[in-house]
Amino acid sequence: MIHGVKQDHSRFRNIVKGKIKEDLKKYVTHGELIARKGKNHVSVPMPQIEIPQFRFGQKQQGGVGHGNGKAGDPVGAGDPQEGEGKAGEQEGQHSLEVDLTLEELAEILGEQLELPKIEPRGSKTIRSQTDRYTGIASNGPESLKHFRRTYKEALKRQIATGTYDADNPIIIPTRKDRKYRSWKSDVRQENSAVIIYMMDVSGSMGDEQKEIVRTEAFWIDTWLRSQYKGIETRYIIHDATAREVDEDTFFKTRESGGTLISSAYKLCEKMIQMDYAPADWNIYPFHFSDGDNWSGEDTRLCLDILNKSLLPTSNVFCYGQVESRYGSGQFFKDLLETYGKDHERVILSKIENKEGILGSIKDFLGKGK
Amino acid sequence: MDTSLPDELREARDAIRKYAADFGLDFFDVIFEMVDYDEMNSLAALEGFPVRYPHWRFGMSYDQLSKGYEWGLQKIYEMVINTNPSYAYLLKSNPLVDQKMVMAHVYGHVDFFKNNFWFSRTNRKMLDSMANHSVRIRRYMDEYGQEVVESFIDQCLSIENLIDPHLPFQEKGVDQKKLETEQQQEAQVGKIRVDRPYMESFINPKEFLDEQKKRFDEKRKESKKIPPEPQKDVLQFLLQYAPLESWQSDVLSIVREEAYYFVPQRQTKIMNEGWASYWHSKIMTQKALRDSEIIDFAHNHAGTLVMQPGRVNPYKIGIELFRDIEDRWNRGAFGKEFEECQDNEEKVRWDKKLGKGREKIFQIRRVDNDITFIDNYITPEFVERFKLYTYEFNRRTNQFEIAERDFKKVKEKLLGQLTNMGQPFIMVTDGNFENRGELLLWHHHQGVDLDLRWAKETLASVSKIWGRPVNLQTEIENQKKLLVYSKGEFSEKAI
Structure with missing residues (x-):
């Protein structure tokens, strides 16, 4: 009955991917640009193409809303929410966004990529228990009585036994009908983890490469945060020398000059020695680069640091190589030669373009370590 | 598919x-069809019509609807299209109580389609027309x-x-009359x-006659302006005057016809x-609820009417x-006497036992649209x-x-x-x-x-349709401006 829409759909997907109709591409809002809202929420815009039309500038227009509040209180007019949408209701005025909690996002990511839960290392696992009142039980203290559930239960019983009188709908719960809120114990790993991001910011890493790293880092963060209670992130950038920076700088800096990867590894090594005792911490060093290193000698030095100190202390060491026009990609080959494909602690991944991000995340996190 | x-x-x-x-609703025949969620999303993406011409935007709608469904954010309960007979779609997986509610809702819509004045000029055979458009495109x-x-x-x-x-409701042939009086004038x-x-x-x-003739010619030139008066239906103007190939004219007329078809639904959303x-x-x-269904019904009903802070729900x-x-x-409780009453208590208690409520809302559903309704x-x-x-x-x-809670301001803004x-x-x-064959649009x-x-x-x-530069006269931050698009370039000048 409805064949056409599937073709329309694949056509839309192709436009979004930029395969056809280049002229429309400028109207595409991309799904990868994730906006953090507050502490625990993100909004994920769905890919969307808007056909330009004459319309009002939103800022002058204002509108009518409802609710409490006095003049001057902010309203969330910028965030349209589709509730239970009905056909033909899409006004096409705003970009469509999905609001999710980070937890939900991690869950979706885990499902999509079939990521295994992470097993924290060794015997140092401490579990902590928090109780959350999300369950329902038939026994409990009166102070936790759940009125609605109790009422519903009583109503069900009365209807089932035929004692419910629609004209005189008095519901009397008996002992058996009573429902209480109860807790579920949430066992979480008390272990803390640290992610140390290292990125090559030498001249050959362009904006597109950094965008890829940024997106990938966001998803890695999201997943690991769902797995550990406390997570710290540290950022190191390097060209021929390495330094620690904050998150913002990490993604924005662009240097020129040569590349000594060992400089970053040294700094990372030092960081671990100073702040993160391997006995207490799960350690995740991620290194992103385009694979160019200054010399074979420096590469040997890198391997040395890896073998001696980084690998023994880390859960896994992840190296992601972002394709760039200028990079030789040699470093990936060197690592592959040394450690092979299935090394226990070393995960290598190549990220060719934006579409490759998900695959690469699966490479990194798919082992459950 | 069954x-x-x-x-x-x-x-x-x-x-x-x-x-x-029995309640007095008067509707076209309604044909209900059972569909699964994927079919529902497909139909919704196509705005209810199973056969539409190929276009990526339907695919985009489908993409959003199906993602929304998969992520548990939204679910389309019902869909009904304004045709005679009307077609309505029911989601297979819905429980009986939901289906009953949807059916009742659908009969309400179809009564509205059939009786509301603003729908009176819509094409009730749109299903065929849409399929026809699809074939042509x-x-x-x-x-x-x-x-x-x-x-x-x-x-x-x-x-x-x-x-x-308002075009579907206008009398035709006014222009012809005007033309005749002009011709009479010319003779003198x-x-x-x-x-x-x-x-x-x-x-x-x-000398006098020459001068008069010159003046007249100028005036006539002015009045021979195309269009003689500002024309709101820009699509129609383009159909008449733009240098289109015949297939392009046809495509444009299809887009126009479908746009007009959906107008009343947008005029009467609330x-x-x-x-x-x-x-x-x-x-x-x-009538229709069983005792066992009351809580599920209340839950769903509340769901459709929920007002999120900051947004106004037309259903509600x-x-x-x-x-x-x-x-x-x-x-x-209306009219002069009621409105002039200053005593709030009395206004709340006001009851003349008039009993005209039902009659009144039936009358409103016949003649009003959202603007007059509000x-x-x-x-x-x-x-x-x-x-x-x-x-x-x-x-x-x-x-x-939040700016104001004043009644007048709220009403003004809504309108x-x-x-x-x-x-x-x-x-x-x-x-x-x-005089350069360019198009001038005016933003009122x-x-x-x-x-x-x-x-x-x-x-x-x-401009791509018109084939020549296009101008737009508008106002930006209290400054009259002319926006020009010419040969791939924009320019902007104050006027």
Whole structure:
């Protein structure tokens, strides 16, 4: 009955991917640009193409809303929410966004990529228990009585036994009908983890490469945060020398000059020695680069640091190589030669373009370590 | 695919149809079809019509709807299209109580389609027309290439909102009459009447006549302007005057026809949803509900009417306003005497036992649209009860803020948003601007500026259809401006 829409759909997907109709591409809002809202929420815009039309500038227009509040209180007019949408209701005025909690996002990511839960290392696992009142039980203290559930239960019983009188709908719960809120114990790993991001910011890493790293880092963060209670992130950038920076700088800096990867590894090594005792911490060093290193000698030095100190202390060491026009990609080959494909602690991944991000995340996190 | 109703639902439908008819609803035949969620999303993406011409935007809708469904964010409960007979789709996986509610809701909609004045000129055979459009456009795509045709559709869609919602209700042939009087005038060319023929050369000397003729010609040139008066239906103007190939004309006329078809639904969103919700609630709670279903029904019903902070839900405003009107006309709480009453207590208790409520809302559903509905019937008490406010953008804090709760302001803003279906007034004023064959559009500025970025992109689309430079006269931050799109470049000048 409805064949056409599937073709329309694949056509839309192709436009979004930029395969056809280049002229429309400028109207595409991309799904990868994730906006953090507050502490625990993100909004994920769905890919969307808007056909330009004459319309009002939103800022002058204002509108009518409802609710409490006095003049001057902010309203969330910028965030349209589709509730239970009905056909033909899409006004096409705003970009469509999905609001999710980070937890939900991690869950979706885990499902999509079939990521295994992470097993924290060794015997140092401490579990902590928090109780959350999300369950329902038939026994409990009166102070936790759940009125609605109790009422519903009583109503069900009365209807089932035929004692419910629609004209005189008095519901009397008996002992058996009573429902209480109860807790579920949430066992979480008390272990803390640290992610140390290292990125090559030498001249050959362009904006597109950094965008890829940024997106990938966001998803890695999201997943690991769902797995550990406390997570710290540290950022190191390097060209021929390495330094620690904050998150913002990490993604924005662009240097020129040569590349000594060992400089970053040294700094990372030092960081671990100073702040993160391997006995207490799960350690995740991620290194992103385009694979160019200054010399074979420096590469040997890198391997040395890896073998001696980084690998023994880390859960896994992840190296992601972002394709760039200028990079030789040699470093990936060197690592592959040394450690092979299935090394226990070393995960290598190549990220060719934006579409490759998900695959690469699966490479990194798919082992459950 | 078997879309027929199972026995259980057929019984439910027959019962609900009878309840609806007993309440006085008057509807076309409704054909219910059972579909799964994927089919529902597909149909919704195609705006209810199973056969549409190929276009990526339907695919985009589908993408969003199915993702929304998979992520558990939204679910389409019902869909009904305005045709005779009407088609409505039921989601297979819904429990019986939901299906009953949807059916009752659908009968409300179909009654509205059939009886509301603003729907009276819609094409009730649109199912066939849409299929026909699809065939024609597919044929053009075979002949000229999908890319070419689709890009042209994109350009047409860019201006599909530039139509005249009142056009279907206008008498035709006014222009013809005007033309005739003009021709009569021409015969006289400003001669002064002379009773004695020998005086002719004195009273109307040649120089005088020449000058009169010149003046007349200028005037005529002015009035021969195309269009003679600003024309709101820009699509029609382009169909008449743009240098289009025949397939392009046909595509543009298809886009225009479909745009007009959907106009009444946009003009009556609040009323239509309010009316359907009013009736599903009435039919369910008074007739169709079984005791065991009451909680599930209440939950769903509340779900459709929920007001999120900061947003106004048309379902909610619609149903509450209908209920409010019914109550007021039952009590006789309207009119001069009531409005002049200063005592609030008395106004609340006011009851003349008039009992005209039901009759009144049936009358409203026949004659009103959202604008007149809000304009005539919203009251200060209503605005207060539902805590409505206006909001505005504060440049200093860079956010939208609550501005006013004053009844007049709220009403004004609501009406403003509904006027011209929330679209800016854009008209064609000259098809030969500056005598260079350029198109001049005029934005009738009513306090809110256009979004400049979109305006420019839209001009580019129009220019591709018009084939020559396109100008837009508008106002930006209290400054009259002319936006020009010419040969791939934008320019902007103050006027």
